[in-house]
Structure formats: structure tokens, C-alpha cells
Amino acid sequence: MVQEKVRFQPFSSEPIRLVDEQGRWIAPFEHGLPPEQLRRFYRDMLAARLLDEKLVILIRTGKTSFIAPHAGHEAAQVGIAHALRKGHDWLFPYYRDMGLVLALGVPLVEIFGQTLGNAADPAKARQMPSHPGSKALNVFTVCSAIASHIPPATGAALSMKLRRTGQVAVCTFGDGATSEGDWHAGLNFAAVQQAPAVFVCENNRYAISVNISKQTASENIAIKAQAYGIPGYYVDGLDVLASYFVMQEAIERARAGEGPSLVELVVHRFGAHSSADDDSRYRSREELATERQQDPLPRYQRFLEQQGLWDAQWANELRLEISKALEAALQEALQAGEPDPLEMFDDVYAARPWHLEEQRRLLAEELQS
Amino acid sequence: MVQEKVRFQPFSSEPIRLVDEQGRWIAPFEHGLPPEQLRRFYRDMLAARLLDEKLVILIRTGKTSFIAPHAGHEAAQVGIAHALRKGHDWLFPYYRDMGLVLALGVPLVEIFGQTLGNAADPAKARQMPSHPGSKALNVFTVCSAIASHIPPATGAALSMKLRRTGQVAVCTFGDGATSEGDWHAGLNFAAVQQAPAVFVCENNRYAISVNISKQTASENIAIKAQAYGIPGYYVDGLDVLASYFVMQEAIERARAGEGPSLVELVVHRFGAHSSADDDSRYRSREELATERQQDPLPRYQRFLEQQGLWDAQWANELRLEISKALEAALQEALQAGEPDPLEMFDDVYAARPWHLEEQRRLLAEELQS
Amino acid sequence: MPTMTLIQAINAALDEEMKRDERVMLLGEDVGRRGGVFLATEGLQQKYGPDRVMDTPLSEAAIIGAAVGLAAHGMRPVAEIQFADYVFPGIDQLFSQAAKLRYRSGGQFSAPMVVRMPTGGGVKGGHHHSQSPEAHFAHTAGLKVIVVSTPYDAKGLLKAAIRDDDPVVFMEPKRLYRAVKEEVPTDEFLLPIGKAAVRRQGRDITLVSYGGSMVETLKAAEEMVAAGLEPEVIDLRTVMPWDKETVLSSAAKTGRLLVISEAPRTASIASEVAATVSEELFDQLLAPPLRVTGFDTPYPLAQDKLYMPTVTRILNAAKRLLDY
Amino acid sequence: MPTMTLIQAINAALDEEMKRDERVMLLGEDVGRRGGVFLATEGLQQKYGPDRVMDTPLSEAAIIGAAVGLAAHGMRPVAEIQFADYVFPGIDQLFSQAAKLRYRSGGQFSAPMVVRMPTGGGVKGGHHHSQSPEAHFAHTAGLKVIVVSTPYDAKGLLKAAIRDDDPVVFMEPKRLYRAVKEEVPTDEFLLPIGKAAVRRQGRDITLVSYGGSMVETLKAAEEMVAAGLEPEVIDLRTVMPWDKETVLSSAAKTGRLLVISEAPRTASIASEVAATVSEELFDQLLAPPLRVTGFDTPYPLAQDKLYMPTVTRILNAAKRLLDY
């Protein structure tokens, strides 16, 4: 990577921010992005937000059993999605990344199929909602076990390096995940091998109810990169352009063979941890109200306004179009039937051994009787 | 801890060193230690070295099945031992700490009993040699699984804090241990809770055959403390006084309620990893020869000489006295018989459940027949 | 006597033991301010403060490992693992440290601690909120393993576990947390670890189960009774050490043994009980000991109910035994 | 045909597979420059370079987890865990990631990888260099589990494991590494995973074992032969999925089953085989299936030999069966 392209300093004491609260571009360089792409960021953030709202409705109406709201994470997730090469690079996401996988191109029907847990789920409805994945798009199916996807991301990056595929493995996780041993093991090994991986923390300062002050005593998450001899970027994750540009630099750095980095995107979690959570037990409504004032969408709208790219009618139409697409996909997913119970015995192994044949037969008989 | 007592800066780029290669005191403060104590350091380092040599003989003569030589670690280990309050603070050692537990007061007969794996082992000969422990001296019995003792050290420190016992938990490990997830988990939790623990890396730059360059990409081990928001001290562990004074500061800091720290003591490993290892497979003899030039014992002898505390006759007598004590303890340990095989079923639980009674009976019958 | 759900009984047991003994403390993810994701520890941080009811970082190794050190140093920690499925990142602490500390030190150190965890399926949790890993614990010498199925037992056994001098894994079937209420004494009582409960006396067949599957086992028993049979139903409650005496004397009486558990089949507690009974009662059995278990697949969300032993599956197996 | 020790056979299998398929690579602690602490990978880094024979940091989670990612991305990683006892810090990667990746993704992703590990006792290793944790793996759906006992099998099965499309745990009894030499073909051969070997035909009693305990089992069989008996001896070789067919047909023939394994008894592979045979052959058995196993204690250094099934213990159990 050519030196003059390096824009960001790791280990800053303040979060890297390119657009301020008022929507002003405050960076020392030109963004140089075409209007179309700037609008596309808004579109994807809005789609993410509207998807979130739709998921909340699915929970309220009892159509799904679980969701992990991502509202407040949209700028970060859209920034990540646009920084990687879709379908080429690999993404190792976590359960709060619905906005991210959507922006990456995972079809809405698949997302709803996974949410409903019916036959529209390409992964055969074996995991809880909020666990997307897509072989076609190189999205490594989410695993519930926090931080357990970090070493696999390191391994995939290693494979990319060894086979010179020019790909990068981008791996996302929350602030809580950084306390797990596997997080440490994965980053350390990636750093030793200079594997093309970017580790991205969507830091919403809560792990369910646990505030970050009980999670770690470090100044921030980015500084933890010091332990691995890799750069750590501390970024305002409510700023989609900061998220995008820093991610892009980290990804291209990895692609150029200069090794992994850690990117911390500081975000807010507007919802409860999940549909199974009641956050009023541990988080004051005042705190939440203050955070909601910092919503990444209006902030980015102000930026577009300042850039002369905002158009109320366009925005309304966009909202309508996305809502329609969401509803259409949902309806389509709802049509899919229940998965065949006997599918339960598939994919444990490439082929079924005798004991699974026996167990399958037992269930088949039970279902017939 | 009173501010004026703070002598050392964390995160130095060069190792902290108080005595140079020529034995000169180069620190900006007076050591203020009585001659007796300065001589005691030498005595304990020499005892550690002679113990190591004795253990090598036990291996050569087939009297024991395993040893993990500690030669090269003596200055670090004696520094640690003298910095903690013996029998009050807790030590969580690892398998290369024979010199440390000796300096702490674990009786030689127990050390040899453990080494021989006979009835002289107070731990009933259940673990391999190099796994000492002592309830009486608060030495937590070594566990082979690397870094698995870190979270327990954190837990003990937490108990000390919660119950205000004024104790400190000192936990030692090698450079390889820092890659394990449990290492990370233990340090992070201790830091969040400001538990009175001191984590000490005896960095000999090898984990069996794996050079530190394949272990981590960080500048050194001490800097990893940044990830936990605690101080990390980078210290010349061949300098017994640097080891002692830094450890003392870290321990008293912890005792004063100011939280844990990470101390890196850079040492050499003069022997192979263990009696099961052949280090010529991966380490050049030249490298080793260079390291042996930096032997901590002659270096400290030069210091004593410069301080006018060296006396060749005293040193000879010391050597004789220690050798005699070693031999006497070894002979005593050799007298102990084999452990009773049926002891195998004790201490699994506080009392034997039915299945262990049955299994014990089975073996008893077999032994009688 | 008040009636309580299982989760209330857990909460009450913790509360009583914390009141009784200052050394008892709780630690785990979200156990403090939030009172636990299932509210097992609700209200306890307010009552005993953040030092005795401690929210930990998100690390099971830190939780279990710190409990080992706390216990070795003299506390009586009760660690919560948020779901049994998440014990694995911390299992080396349980296996290499907790289980072996007394042994490796020749009895010098010990780790009297409890590791609580919600276990089992039936709540639409998919792979990682449904597993029943008790066989892993029971296969590891040095651990005691309890799986409760009633509020009464939960309270009496949790209190006993906290006072026990060895590490105890205490498993709580999450689908039973709020399933039923029963009378639970408010005054001091303890239940013995290692003792099964005979839930129903009978002479035709012995049904041995524990934990969540007790629900379907008891339902199946009822159906058998309705069909004029007399099943004996045993709830193991402790799976290590399990109560061989009670199981053997029942199986000797009925001659027919069916073991039911929702854990995967291969090398399971059910296998152990079946193998032992066949070894010891070979001549007295009228039919081979059978097992109805969870399948040897990961736990599938979509088949949340079918994965576990259904009443039908239990009855079918029982019929096989009775018709033998 | 050259003769080889077990460790040489492992080395040869790795060498051949690396030569055959560029995607095959090795990773683990000390596997590179040192060639592994048991020298299983000796000479391979010199031959294939540090990228394909990679020394890793000291973290089993990093090793197994990276193998998952390497495999999912298209490589064929062979990970070495230095001792089976040290798999536990990385076991969540094996259980939550490797074992469930195919299932959770509905067949989209998979993890064709091998995790090799020296296993078992008899080398004065105490607690943490002697354990036999195969039951943990077999109890976890999604893993295949092999425990070899001969050089020939080691080569044929390791090659098969590397080519298998699922994660395979490959266990090597360390006390057999250099115990015997046998003829092992240098040309291509594979052995089927899941197929047992009948080591000796007989009709009086079926001895089923695997791994390290095959030594004592075969010795016991010799003594029986000397006493005029005809034991049939089966080496399972694969414990998940184990070869039920071969075991059942032998036990049906002899009517007497003894399962021998040095792993702890409770909820073990031995329990599984015993429970299954008693379930399926109840009427054809002349005596109850018995188990001779390791004890349910941590592995004690001082009783390194007595912990494991001794020839005497096997013979005593066989006598019980034959006298039944």
C-alpha cells in the first residue's frame, strides 16, 4: 500500500470522525465519492433501519421467536459493507449484523426465512433468528457462541494469504466479545502470520446489561491492538463515512500484505439487547434519550443536505420502495412451508452414518404413527 | 501507595535494569538494602542453580522421569520470591519455578519427593515432576495446562480484595502462556476488578521450540498490559535487583489497592525445554553460547564485588553448605517408599462415592491376588 | 408454605445461603444489575451489593477460573454460565483446574464451588441455547453433577451444593423455570447429593429420567397408568454420582428398565445407566434395558420439540419392553 | 515392504498427503522446526516450507479455530494438539464451530479438517499427559473419532481422515508410538473410517477394545488361548461412528462381550458399546456385557500402569463372563 494513501493514525485518543454532528465534512482530505455512492450509503442505512423496524413487528406479532435489534449500528454496518469487495472478500459477522448482511446483498427473502425459521431459510432453520449466512456471498454463517468466529476468520485469512487469493477476511463482533479468550487467540495468531484480516468491534458499550466499565479497564477497544503489534483504529461508528474510509484503509492494507488491524466503531444500541431482554432493568431512559439524539441517520441526512444531495421527495420514495421490498420479501418468505422434520438428520456429516439412519428411522416411524 | 515511592515507569522501550553487565549499580536511586539481604539474593540464586544441576543428575541417572531446567531464570525467580511476603501472599507458579519455590521456602525434601514421585511428595505423587505446591506456604500446586492458573490467580486476588486480607496473588508464567485465551481472560477480569494480583512473565523467548517471533507480533510482553488498562513493566530478568525492586513496587501497588500489573522479566533458558526435549533441533549453539555469557550469577557476583561484599571463601562455603543440604534432602526423600496404590482413589472428592469404592475394591482384589 | 417456580426456588436458595454464609458470592454475565437473563439472581445485587453479586466480563474461562481461585482462597463462589452451551470456552478451567485441584495437590487445596447453568431444549433456542452437556461433566472425575426437575429439589439441592466441599455443576432445565409452581418450605432444608427420588411406585416397568425429560416421562407414566399399568418412575436428580442403589432395586423389582434423557445418545448418562443395570441385573431382567434419548445431531431450532424424547417415543419404547 | 513404527507411519501419511494435495497443511505447537514433540512431523517443514508446516502460538483455540477457517475456505488442514489433555482450551472451537458448521449453515459451509493428538497413558505423564478424552468427542454430533493402535492402520486411516469431508479427531496412543514396527505399504492405500478390525477370530468370548488398550487386550487373549480358549478380538479403530455390525455379529456368535478401554468408565465408549449390545442381543447373550476401563479418577502419575486396564483385570473380567 502506498504510503501517501495512509490517511488514518491508529491509537488516536479521540474517535476518528469525518462528519460532525451538524453534518459538516471535517476531514483534512476530500471524500471524492460520487453522489450516487453517497446516496447509496443513505439508502442502505435506511433499509437497515426499516428492516429493524420490520423485525420488531415480527416479534410483536409473534411471527418470530427472537431478534437482536441493530438500530444505532447502521452507519457502522453500512460503512463496513461498502468497504469490502462483495462476494470476493469474506465476512464473519455476528448476530447483530442484519443491516450489514443486507447491505452486502444477502437477499431479503433469505433474511426473513432465517427469521421465521421456515423452509425459506437456506440454512434449513436450524439456528435461532439473527444467524444469517451465505455461501454465495462468502458470509460465514453466524454462530451464537460469542467470539468463536474469530479464530475461524483468522484461519480463512491465512488460507487467503497462503493461496494468494487477494481476498480479505472481515470479522465483526461486539465489545463484550473482546473479553473472550478466543478473541485474543484469533487476533494474536493473525498478527503473527500477518494474515489479511480486519477485526471490527461494533462497540455499543453494552454486553446485554454489562456496561463496558465492567467489561474492560482499557481506555478503549482499539488500544487492545497494541497487544498484537497491529494498528488499532478508534472510530466514530455513528459516522458512516468515517466507518467506510477507515475500514477501506484497513482492508486495503490487509490486501496489500501489510497484515491485520483492529477497528473499533463506537455505536449506540437503541433497542434492548434482544427481544428476550428488558433493558430498562439496567439502563436509564435518560441515557437512551441522549443517545437517540445522536441517531446516525439524521446526522448523515444533514451531511447530504450540506452537500446539496438531499431531496425530500427522493427520500420519501426511497422509504416507500424499501418498505415495499421488505413487505414483498416477507410475504414470500411467509409462504414457505415448514422444514421437513427428517432433515434434522442431514448435514451432521456429509453422509449419514448408521446411527443417524437408525435415529432417522425411529423418528420417521413416530411421525407416521 | 505514596507517589514518591513510585520508581519505575511502565511501558519503557528498553528493559528496566539497575545493575549493568559489569555489575555496576546504574539506577538513579540508592538500593538501601543491608549487606545481609544482598548476600541472601546470591545465596538463593546459587541454591537455585545447584538444585537445577542436581535435578539434571537425577534425570541422567534415571531417578526421575522429567525435569524442566530453570537455569538462566534464577535472578528473576529470586527477585520474585523476595518481593512477596512469604507465607502471606499467594504464589501461582508454573513448572519452571523450582528456583522460585525453593527461595520461597518450600522444603527441599518436598521438592525432591515431588521430583521422585514417591511417598515424600506431599501431593501424593499424582503429577509429573516440576509441579510443586504447598498449602502451608500458599503456593498453589502447579497445573501442567499452560496459563490455566491465571484465572484462578485472579479469583484468589479477588477473594483477598473482598475480604481485605492485605494479601497479594503473584502469578508467574512463560512467554508462550501469553497466547492462551485464559491468560487474556484472567488479566482482563483482574484489571476490571482492580484485584491485588501481579502477573509475571518469565520471558525466555522460547515456548519449547517456538521462538517469540512466532508467538506474538507485539514489541514485547509488557505492552500487552495496555489491553487491560494496567501498567506493564519491561524488565531485565537477569538482573536480580531490577527483578526484585520492580516486583516489590508492583506487589505493594497491588496491596495498596491500586490494582494489578504485568511484569515482564526477560531471561534466558540455558537448558533444553525439558528433559524430554532436544533443543539443538531448533536453537543454534552460538545463540546459546552468547546467552550463557550473560549468566545472572557471575553478573551479580560482580555487583557484590563492587559493593565490597564478595568473599571467595564465603562463596565456597556457601556452595558446600548448599550442596550438602541438597544431598541430605535427596537422601531423605529417596528413603520414602512408594505411595500406596489405593491412594489413587483418594482426593477425587472429599469423600469416596460408591463408584470409587467399587473401583477401589476391584484394584485391591487385583493387588491381593 | 409458599408455592414457587423453579427459578424462584433457585433465587431463594441463593438468597438464604448468602444470608447464612458471608463467603457465598455470585458471579457471572449479567447476574448483577440485570439479575441474570432468566432472573435467577434478581434482587440479590441490591441486597448484597456488587461485590457479592458480581457482573463479570464476557468470559466463561474468567468466570469458572476465578471461582476456582475464590474457592481455593476460602470463598464459596456460585458461578453462573448463561447457557450450558457456553460452558465450553471455560471448560478447561472446570476440567483441568476445578475438577483436579484436590487430587493434584494431594488434598492440600480444594475448590468448593458451584457452577450453575440453564440447560436443555424446548425454548426455541437452536444449537446454542438447547444442549444438555451433563455427560461431559460426569465423564470428568472430580465433578459432581446435579440436574434438577422440581422447585423443591432445586432449592434443597442448590443449598446442599453450595455447602458441598467439592465442585458441583448444577444444571437447571430452562424450560422448567416457570413451568410449574409447587410448595417449597421457607425454612432450612437440604437434600442429599447423589440420592434419586422415586416419583411414582410401580412394578411393571422402571422409568429412569432426570431434568427436563421428567415432564414427558411423567406424562408417559400417566398414560401407562390410564392403560392399567404400574410404572415406577425415578428422577435421578444427581447424575454424578448417580443413585445406583435406587435404580437397581427398582429394576430388580420390575425387570424392565427404560432410561430417558434429552441429551445426545452416544456415550451418555443413559448409556451409563443402561450398561450398569444390564451388568448387574442380567438375570433378573425380563427385557434389555432401553434408552430414549436426544438424537446424535446438533440441536435443530425447527425441530425444537421433536429432538427431545416425546411422550410417544417413550411409550413406544416402553411397549417394546413390555411386549418383549 | 518397509517396516515402520506408528509415529513413522503417521509421518509417512502426512508426507504422502501433502505431496498429493497442495491444500493439505499442518499447524500446531512445535510441529515446524522441531518436527513435533514426538517427531510426528519431522522433516516436513524442511520439505514443504513454513507456510505448509506452521508453528503456531501456544493456543489450542487458535490452532483448531484457524483450522476451521482454513478448511471452510478450501484448505485441508491437519492440526496437531500436543497432548489430548490440552484440547480443552480449544474444545469450543471443535464443538461450537467445527462440529456444527455444516449443520448450522444447512450444508453451505463445511470444515474438512483433522485434529491429531497423542492420547492415553503409560508414559509417566501424570494428569495432563495421559488422558483419553474420546468420549467427549464421540458425544458431540458432527465429529468423527478415530483411535489407532497399529502403524498400518495409522497410515491408512490418517490418509482417509485427511480426505474425509468432515472434521475428524485422530487420536494416537503415545505409548504405542515406538512400541512396535510392522510392515506398511509405501504405495497408496486407504482404510475405511468406521470399520473395525477383527484381530483374532474366536468363538468363546468377544473382546472389544481400541487404542492403547489393544496391547493388554491382545496379551490377555494370548493367555486365554494358552489356556485353551478361543477369544475373538475386535479393534474398533473408529469410535464414532463405531462399527456396530462387526461387534454385534461377533457377540452374537460368542454370547459374551467384554469391552476394554483405558478411558474413564462413566459415560464412556465402553458404556456405549455395552449398552448397545445388551439392547440388541439381549436374548443371545450368555452373560452380561462387561467393561474393563480406566478408573474414574484423574490420571495419577504414581499409578501410571495400574490406572489402565491390566492384563489381570481383563482376565478376571473374562473369567467372570466365562464362568457366568
Ligand SMILES: Cc1ncc(C[n+]2csc(CCOP(=O)(O)OP(=O)(O)O)c2C)c(N)n1
Ligand atoms: C460464549 C458465549 N457466552 C455467552 C453468550 C450469551 N450472550 C449473547 S450476546 C451477549 C452479549 C454480547 O455483547 P457484545 O459482544 O457487546 O455484543 P452486542 O450484543 O452488544 O452487540 C451474551 C453474553 C454467548 N452467546 N456466547
Ligand SMILES: Cc1ncc(C[n+]2csc(CCOP(=O)(O)OP(=O)(O)O)c2C)c(N)n1
Ligand atoms: C494448554 C497447554 N498446551 C500445550 C502444552 C505443552 N507445553 C508445555 S510447556 C510448553 C511451552 C511453554 O512455553 P512458555 O510459556 O514460554 O514457558 P517456558 O517453558 O519457556 O518457561 C508447551 C507448549 C501445555 N502444557 N498446556
Ligand SMILES: [Mg+2]
Ligand atoms: Mg456490545
Ligand SMILES: [Mg+2]
Ligand atoms: Mg518461554
